[in-house]
Amino acid sequence: MKSDLFAVRSILFLPASNPRAIAKARESAADLVVLDLEDAVKPADKAEARIAAVEAVSSEWPMPVAIRINGVGTEWQSDDIEAVAGSRSDYAVLPRASSLQDVRQVADALNKPLLAMIETAAGVLAAPEIARAAQALIAGTNDLRADLHLPLDATREPISTALQLIILAARAGEVPAFDGVFNRLSDAEGFLSECMHGRSLGFDGKSLIHPDQIAPCNEAFGPSxxxxxxxxxxxxxxxxxxxxxxxxxxxxxxxxxxxxxxxxxxxx
Structure with missing residues (x-):
């Protein structure tokens, strides 16, 4: 198997522009931390976040760290690639991956192992090819709902086929697959239920947006x-x-x- 991420259960995403969140992440039990330069960062803060991400990974972390760059075709991606390629991050994350060509070009430019986020209909349909160039597939469930023109509060049922296709593509490509985020931060019962559903589908772990989600995620995706x-x-x-x-x-x-x-x- 080409990926060394199969043991990862929890992937904590946080804004690279938030030093307090970065400090808390260092002390967390997350299996992988992702410093985000994309959705979590306002356009006016992109340059500052880029500098902060590179600085944050310049010192040792207790877990692997990735930096999520901005997507193909955005005005920030070339600067992100230049900065991340020269950084000490263990991985990079590409949002809205939609073709094998895009993933290969970004991976080659970064010269780092790349995790590809499947967040669009095009990405789902290209997932088997994308898995050939990525180290892991991550389901971007919020963006996927938007791309499919679903209501903002849509359940997982309308995207169930897409989720299963992502897992099938990951298994065929011999890379791990990670479930999308759960947005309702105060709904611990709902979060655990979604973790168990994701594991039952075959996901190896889950993307997280708050440190409080780490412990239940690790327990749900780890063997009892x-x-x-x-x-x-x-x-x-x-x-x-x-x-x-x-x-x-x-x-x-x-x-x-x-x-x-x-x-x-x-x-x-």
Whole structure:
């Protein structure tokens, strides 16, 4: 597998123009932090945010850090690419990725591993090709709803096909897939429900917009203790071929799934 992001559960996005948020992110339990130069930053603050992002990644972080640049065709992208290419960020994030050509051009210019956000109908349809050049796919559910002309308060049902296509593209391309953000910050129950729904679809983790979402996200997308214990027993018991394990039939595919669970639990 070409990506090293399969163990990531939580991706915390924050404005690169907010030093307080950056300081809090350093101390958080997020698996990956994204310093945002795009939607979270006002046009008048883009240059300042760019400088702040580069400065922030110049020192060590306890987790990998990415910088989200502005999109293809915007007036800020060329400056973003120049700054991020020379920075110490571990990854870059491209919003509104819509074609393999765009992703390859940006990745080559940055000379960094690139995570591609799938946020438009064109991006969903091109996702299988995009996954060939990206290290991960991230569902941009807010922009996707807008691009599909859905109501602002639309549920996930109208975008369910798009979400599944993103996951299929990621699996075919052997890269991880991450679910979109949950906007209602005070709705802890709704957030957890969406995390569990995302995991049931096959997402590896989720994008977050507040530090309070990190702990429940990590728990939801990480294997439970029961899952870990079952995975250990299954791996130890397997002797090859189809066989009975705790009153069910298992094959090599089940062992591979168990090993993935153990790896996400830090035992792989």
């Amino acid at each position: 203790q029961d899952e870990v214990q079952t995975a250990r027993r299954l791996v130890e018991a397997f002797s090859g071929g189809a066989e009975r394990f705790e009153d069910r039939m298992i094959e090599r595919m089940h062992v591979e799934a168990a090993r993935r669970a153990l790896k996400r639990a830090g035992e792989g």
